[in-house]
Amino acid sequence: MYNPTVARLTYRGLLGRRRAAILFVLPVLLLLLAGAIRAFNGPDDQIAADVLGGFALATMVPLIGVIAGTGAIxxxxxxxxxxxxxxxxxxxxxxxxxxxxxxxxxxxxxSAVPTFLAGMILNGNGQQVAVAYTVAALVASIAYSAVFLLLGTVSRHAVVIGLVYALVWESLFGSLIEGARTLSVQQWALAVAEKVTRGEGLISSDVGLPVAVSLLVGVTAAATWFAGQKLRTLTLAGEE
Structure with missing residues (x-):
């Protein structure tokens, strides 16, 4: 289920000059922000958790997922x-x-690599914050990529729809409306991060770990299957 030629062409498309430049912007901003906060405030576990949760997981990871997922196809x-x-x-x-x-x-x-580096800069992985958010970024990357790849196959406005989801649903509704949090990839990833920190109180999710893992797996599998089905319906000129 893996083709090296297709992979090479996809990598080439995603890592072209313009798209690669966009991909680098948010990680660089995160690292600069982490460096500035550490310089002014010193190591602080709560600040580290707030920065990694508020900027890295809530903003950077879904936006990079939009670029990579929709840009792949x-x-x-x-x-x-x-x-x-x-x-x-x-x-x-x-x-x-x-x-x-x-x-x-x-x-x-x-997303995951700069998240870990930023965490180490902020508090040296105190209370396992850097590792927890890195793991959260990794699992969220899988779900976001599948969802946004599906969007890329079903809509010519996939980037716009993805940005609305990432910035409006995940960041706004997901943080303000209790019911919306259950349908948030961010909250599912936070449940995994909370487990890594062993309930120290720095990271919390409104979704239980068993539900979060089930939804992460289910959404990823469903999005991949539907994307495959959509691609099956595309016909070449001259095909019956």
Whole structure:
């Protein structure tokens, strides 16, 4: 279910000059913010948790997921170049799975790695905060990539829809409306992070760990399956 040629083409598209520059912006901002806070306030576990939760997990990870997830397939569908890929003797579910793996890898590298580095800068991983949010970023990267890859296959406005979800639903409604939190990838990831810190009180989620893990797995699997089904419905010129 993995094709090296499809992966290479997807990496090339995602890490082109313009998109790569966008991917680097938020991680650099996070590291600069972490450095400035450490310089002015010194190591503080609560501040570290607030910065990593409020900026890294709530903003940076979903936005990078939007860029990587939709960018893995959306541009090819929009400009019609996907037909050249579909004409190759590669199964369409394999195309989706390969692109998802690439999107996950890119999202993890550009979100989980800077999250860990920022955590180490802020408080040297005191109370396991850096590790907890790194793990949260890793699991969130998987779900976000699958969801936004699906959006890239079903809508020409996938980036806009993804940004609305990331900035409005996750950051605004997910933090203000109690019922919306259950349907938030951020909250599911926070449940995992809370477990890593062993309930020290610095990280908390409104979703229990068993429910969070079930939703993370279920949403990722469902989004991947639906994306594969959508790609199956795309027909090449001359196909019956």
């Amino acid at each position: 959306g541009p090819e569908i929009d400009d019609g170049s996907i037909v050249y890929l579909l004409a190759k003797p590669v199964k369409r579910p394999t195309i989706i799975t390969t692109k998802l793996i690439v999107a996950i890898a890119v999202t993890m590298v550009f």
